[in-house]
Amino acid sequence: MNQISISERQARAVGQPDLRTIDCDPDFWYPVAWSRELKAGKTLGTRYAGQPIALVRPTEGDVFALEDRCAHRQVPLSKGRVQGQAVQCCYHGWAYGRSGRCIDVPYLGKGKLPNGVRTYPCREAGGLIFVFPGDAALAETVPLPTLAQVADPGYKTRQFGPRVACHYSFMHENLMDMNHQFLHRRQMGRIRARLLGQDRGETFVEARYSFARTGNHQPLAEALIFGRHRDLQGRPQPVEEVVTIRTDYPYQTLRIVDKDGDLIMDLWVAYVPQSADQRTTRAFGLLSVQRPKTPFLIDLIWPALGVFTNRIFEEDREVVELEQQAWDAQGGDRNREVFPVVNHLRALLARAGLRAPP
Amino acid sequence: MNQISISERQARAVGQPDLRTIDCDPDFWYPVAWSRELKAGKTLGTRYAGQPIALVRPTEGDVFALEDRCAHRQVPLSKGRVQGQAVQCCYHGWAYGRSGRCIDVPYLGKGKLPNGVRTYPCREAGGLIFVFPGDAALAETVPLPTLAQVADPGYKTRQFGPRVACHYSFMHENLMDMNHQFLHRRQMGRIRARLLGQDRGETFVEARYSFARTGNHQPLAEALIFGRHRDLQGRPQPVEEVVTIRTDYPYQTLRIVDKDGDLIMDLWVAYVPQSADQRTTRAFGLLSVQRPKTPFLIDLIWPALGVFTNRIFEEDREVVELEQQAWDAQGGDRNREVFPVVNHLRALLARAGLRAPP
Amino acid sequence: MNQISISERQARAVGQPDLRTIDCDPDFWYPVAWSRELKAGKTLGTRYAGQPIALVRPTEGDVFALEDRCAHRQVPLSKGRVQGQAVQCCYHGWAYGRSGRCIDVPYLGKGKLPNGVRTYPCREAGGLIFVFPGDAALAETVPLPTLAQVADPGYKTRQFGPRVACHYSFMHENLMDMNHQFLHRRQMGRIRARLLGQDRGETFVEARYSFARTGNHQPLAEALIFGRHRDLQGRPQPVEEVVTIRTDYPYQTLRIVDKDGDLIMDLWVAYVPQSADQRTTRAFGLLSVQRPKTPFLIDLIWPALGVFTNRIFEEDREVVELEQQAWDAQGGDRNREVFPVVNHLRALLARAGLRAPP
The missing domain is CATH 3.90.380.10 (Naphthalene 1,2-dioxygenase Alpha Subunit; Chain A, domain 1)
Structure with a gap:
């Protein structure tokens, strides 16, 4: 018992932080939704550690993931409408492509489009939709995990x-x-x-x-x-x-x-x-x-x-x-x-x- | 787009406050209830920007508006009883007149009545009860707004x-x-x-x-x-x-x-x-x-x-x-x-x- | 009225604290449960001023009261199991006796048992279970209150x-x-x-x-x-x-x-x-x-x-x-x-x- 108390005291003395205040390392692939939750032509609002994320599944093509706030007035894009490979904000119709770039403001000339929103690397495997919430530059180098035996018919x-x-x-x-x-x-x-x-x-x-x-x-x-x-x-x-x-x-x-x-x-x-x-x-x-x-x-x-x-x-x-x-x-x-x-x-x-x- | 970002940056630089932290100017007439919500001989608790307001409609005479806290123990006067041109607190029966002055404490001599509560300028028009939450001295000089076409039978x-x-x-x-x-x-x-x-x-x-x-x-x-x-x-x-x-x-x-x-x-x-x-x-x-x-x-x-x-x-x-x-x-x-x-x-x-x- | 205002001002001047921020003196016997709420062989979670308290009634013997947090991972002991004169934490089975001492960790040798939990002086009278939340050394000198006429058949x-x-x-x-x-x-x-x-x-x-x-x-x-x-x-x-x-x-x-x-x-x-x-x-x-x-x-x-x-x-x-x-x-x-x-x-x-x- 004394040994335990001593190691605890030592931990505090060297300034080790409380484990329950340690955040997950975001430089990994994290699942944020089940594939079945997101139908073709629809959006889904999800989150990672307080960051709102809009998942978008176009009628054709892969799911993509954007910051779930319109650049205009921060309304969730997941409340919006899927149009082709883009999602349109429900409020004033601003549209964002797969890259997060704003590609249309219906009442503004094309020449002066505002900046867009953050995009997240996004993959789908084993019935799960994963995003990479950390440094996007690392996403390619970090593998998806092995997902139990989902691929094995046995x-x-x-x-x-x-x-x-x-x-x-x-x-x-x-x-x-x-x-x-x-x-x-x-x-x-x-x-x-x-x-x-x-x-x-x-x-x-x-x-x-x-x-x-x-x-x-x-x-x-x-x-x-x-x-x-x-x-x-x-x-x-x-x-x-x-x-x-x-x-x-x-x-x-x-x-x-x-x-x-x-x-x-x-x-x-x-x-x-x-x-x-x-x-x-x-x-x-x-x-x-x-x-x-x-x-x-x-x-x-x-x-x-x-x-x-x-x-x-x-x-x-x-x-x-x-x-x-x-x-x-x-x-x-x-x-x-x-x-x-x-x-x-x-x-x-x-x-x-x-x-x-x- | 750059123009927008620059103007934003300028706004912050000169210390412009966030619009969502700007309070309404209280030196106007604000509606706080529908007339039909307040029956004769009854009270109604309402509020303006966190200030609790008791509306009182005597059996005879105009509606009046008091701070909705008894001077004694801060219990809402809107829980009280209308007696003539006064309202009596539900708890110990302290009574307040139209001016907010305390006019009776049932168990105290009349000579030593405590101070009363704040009163609000109050008007009724177009089916609405208005108060003037700001500087009461200005109330007479600020007109009621025009209320759509409530007065026009067309x-x-x-x-x-x-x-x-x-x-x-x-x-x-x-x-x-x-x-x-x-x-x-x-x-x-x-x-x-x-x-x-x-x-x-x-x-x-x-x-x-x-x-x-x-x-x-x-x-x-x-x-x-x-x-x-x-x-x-x-x-x-x-x-x-x-x-x-x-x-x-x-x-x-x-x-x-x-x-x-x-x-x-x-x-x-x-x-x-x-x-x-x-x-x-x-x-x-x-x-x-x-x-x-x-x-x-x-x-x-x-x-x-x-x-x-x-x-x-x-x-x-x-x-x-x-x-x-x-x-x-x-x-x-x-x-x-x-x-x-x-x-x-x-x-x-x-x-x-x-x-x-x- | 002036007199009242003056006494108030004086109170604030001498730094008298707000009555609603004054805590109860814990050096008294406080009831924390009705006797009928706690069956034989069962536990009951209760509290005094934010302190969680586990009441334990063994099949034989008096009720006892422990801090309602296992020393291991702080899970409430009141969720646990009564075994003889002890209570076992629901999670990993750590056991505590009437004194609050840890008497068993099922997967640890008896020689290195960790410290236990706080115990509260505890008494039962008039259909109520009392604890003494303050300084336990004073409990013996402070009498239980007289409980109306519970003892009088009249x-x-x-x-x-x-x-x-x-x-x-x-x-x-x-x-x-x-x-x-x-x-x-x-x-x-x-x-x-x-x-x-x-x-x-x-x-x-x-x-x-x-x-x-x-x-x-x-x-x-x-x-x-x-x-x-x-x-x-x-x-x-x-x-x-x-x-x-x-x-x-x-x-x-x-x-x-x-x-x-x-x-x-x-x-x-x-x-x-x-x-x-x-x-x-x-x-x-x-x-x-x-x-x-x-x-x-x-x-x-x-x-x-x-x-x-x-x-x-x-x-x-x-x-x-x-x-x-x-x-x-x-x-x-x-x-x-x-x-x-x-x-x-x-x-x-x-x-x-x-x-x-x-």
């Missing part, structure tokens, strides 16, 4: 995208620390996580766990995916899957490999800051589940799996929002973290993120 | 009074700039405004427009009032009315004169700041429409006219509130206005208003 | 516990100043309070009133409790009860003694600050009514008494919340109190409370 992938009223760092810590299975005891039965190993580098932290069931109760949806772990007498047996959780900045994955080395579940998730203070987050998650030998079985259990994961996520959402509320009430971080994996993760998030302006 | 007048979550200056600019007909394209069909001329003085800005219909669609309510503009072959014809919009500080009017010089529509509107920061507004509007030759026709179309003007107003409300939200998010005015009439109007509102205390 | 006691959006001081003043019967004229008929006498000391202020009915209307519930005051001709007679209101810091009581010296009603109430700025309050009240000679009569009128007192309280709640709103809008206290009893009470609350940090 897996079925579920999308989920909740909004959570907390700083993104609470989300990373929540998933990384599997000791929080206690929180899900009603959904999951009594499970004890055991840390098998960890790994870390400049841009990632990884932890590997096995799980031992300490009670009898195994939920239906879990049993259908992973099979029942019972011996010949019907007594519950230790689960032998390995669960690997990895924050590969700024994304997070959870992969489950069974005792034969098969990847049976692959979760990818991005936490996208919504408000300028980054204390609200929208998660975009892709959960790929290996299709079983009996092909229709996955479709059969799919609804139950949805209910099961939603319930678990609701418990997580409640607790991370309570963490943010405690941070707000106390005006700062009072965490006393004792789990080394989480402390490594906190260091990574602090190192890779941006110190918010004071 | 017109039928509609009242409307929405609350809008934006600074009053956005409302003035919205109506003055008829290029915003683009916003109403679904209600009005495709119309192009043409600026015929403008005029301005120390206390007013005026713009005159004609309108050309560029599409086929003309809404029913509009056709009933103004007639259909079609040639013998049924093709739409240019509309020949002249629309004059005028901000005569602090009021605004819109008048439509037909090709024979008849005033067919006369709109008067006042924008009354509600909150102390003046970023919320209550509009009081009077819309006078000339009765057609067939007298019952106006009654027939009256409901349709109401629906039609409400829909248009809802579009205006949404867009000016979006402007205010952008101002709030950006912490200041980023408008790049290119329309000279609006720039003259902005200069008038800045010149005539009060710079808010820092 | 009385029936009603609990009420509304939340009110105002500083506690407005509540004390409301009850102490019986001239506010004007507020309840619709419920109570026309009553005039007469101050019979007052008394005060270092820690209390007391006022005694008699009441004269000036109108004919006497509500049913009141008549049933106190009897009708009519002469042989059926004309209303002066009421001869004496009502004594006393703030015995920090509690308040209202006692009614009839002309024979019998205590017919005894109200005890505590006003417990909720938010850190103490501008929201939860009241805990116990209203003891003497059982009449005909024993079932009290049960018969009990519902009517509830409705009657609720209506009166709703009127009080509205008016004190309006007082707080005026304070908020004006940024400070503009009260001009003319009633000496209330001025003595204000001095007591200012003297006994804590000046809030600037």
